Amino acid sequence: MTPPTTLRLTPRPSAAPPDPRAVADGHPGRPGTARSRPGNLAADLADLAERHGWTRRPAFHQEHRVWTHGEVHDLAARAATVLADRGVAPGDRVLLALPDSIAWVTTFLALARLGATAVLVNPELPRSDHAFMAEDAGVTLGVTGPGLEDRIPPERRLFSDQLLALACTAEPAAARPAGSGTPLYIQYTSGTTGRPKGVVHRHGDPEAYYEFIGRRLLRIGPDDVTLSVSKLFFAYGFGNAFVFPLFSGSSAVLVDRRPSPAAVDELVARHRVTLLYSVPSAYAALVADRADGHAACFASVRAAVSAGEGMPAGLGERVSELLGAPVLEQIGSTEVGHAFCANGLSHNTPGTVGRPVPGYEVQLRDGAGAPVPDGEEGELWVKGPTVTSAYLNLPEDSARTRAGGWLATRDRARREPDGTYRHLGRTDDMEMVGGITVSPLEIEAVLRTHPAVREVAVSAVTDDEGATRLRAFVVPAAPAEDAEALAAEITALARKRLAPFKVPRTVRVVESLPRTPTGKLRRHLVRGGSW
Structure with missing residues (x-):
């Protein structure tokens, strides 16, 4: 089914009961972190910073501004008042x-509060992806920034700069019990199938990410x-640059x-990452x-730390030599919230994703x-305290994926x-590009709408530098007189219809695609380009 292109937001019903699909069994608090009993994450983190004397220590560096732990928690408490004034209540999405x-940080903490x-x-x-996710989750408000004005109706939209400006003069909100x-x-x-699936995580989960991994x-x-190339809205980046700093009193x-490689160089040097x-x-x-050897x-x-996709052979050693530090590979998933199998400082086996994370x-x-x-090769199954109990609104998928x-x-x-x-890839047709899971089926469906395309297959290929890039293999509807022009048109179509990370970096025009006698695409041959 095609996702809607207009964002529809669900008004909050009065005294609505909790959504049973979103509520999971709690797990006990863990010693040595934010609490010894269950509580509101935002309030517990603020209390943790106060008790350990972190309130004046740096928490986040953004451009040339430093925000302390105390400033972050104070601003978040005030932003919660602004959001409450806009009608946000417990249980709202x-x-x-x-x-x-x-x-991003203060809005998240304010919502938690x-x-x-x-x-x-x-x-x-x-826009269609945002619309689908908002409708699927039943959101009542959207907080966003410039360039996304058309995604959210004005009466249900709050810009982040407006939220922060109002928060500066608002009174701090008390934390709701959670x-x-x-x-x-x-x-x-x-x-x-390419359809996004909602994964619900709980107030107790971030503490586990920090305790077991951080x-x-x-x-x-x-x-x-910390400097995380992966962003906060991904599971990997959320733990790296949000959870770990706030639970440890460190900064991100x-x-x-x-960031580009040059930007990474500059940021690491400037902030002493x-x-x-x-x-x-x-x-x-x-x-x-780069020249061989360690860069100053x-x-x-x-x-x-490396995650998101397998590290190509030899790349980890080159990275370790450049950084003058160990490279620790790990594997996780959105459903788990962070890594469930990882190397650590006390045990690191290059070429593997390490051992199961404690817990x-x-x-x-x-x-x-x-x-x-x-x-022997097999499929990975995982069990632990942060594994989501179900996919949002998808009971059949939940039953298929979860067992006992x-x-x-x-x-x-x-x-x-x-x-x-040792990670050996995926059991399905998903591709991992730059640490992001991408469905080739979704991309192929878009490229197939070009009138000159008869068949298309999209795969992730590894270039000479060890980087994973998307490539589209296209069978034209008629012999292509100008393959380069066709490739340019297909790339332009992808840029118009898809998120940037889903746009193939290269397009190769081919005579046919490898298929089984029954007509099924042999994706392993597409990935290797060996047919």
């Missing part, structure tokens, strides 16, 4: 379509400075768009065309659901004798 910024649920979306998505199982935020992930595996402390550098988070394609760009601008970096169980199963022995508390990740892997896992 609010679309948050902003780039990484102090506005009110007991509302933030619907986190990439601001660069097409247990660890109360819905906190929704992120959307794509399925094999504190135990990465040993993050108040003196760390916020960049409103994906100690923890760098990125994806393999971005790391490949970072090491491209990375002298402060003590560790780099999580991992199994490898065959197609029938039976466990597979070490050394276990989540089928659709990732293929092999368990090595030392207990580490």
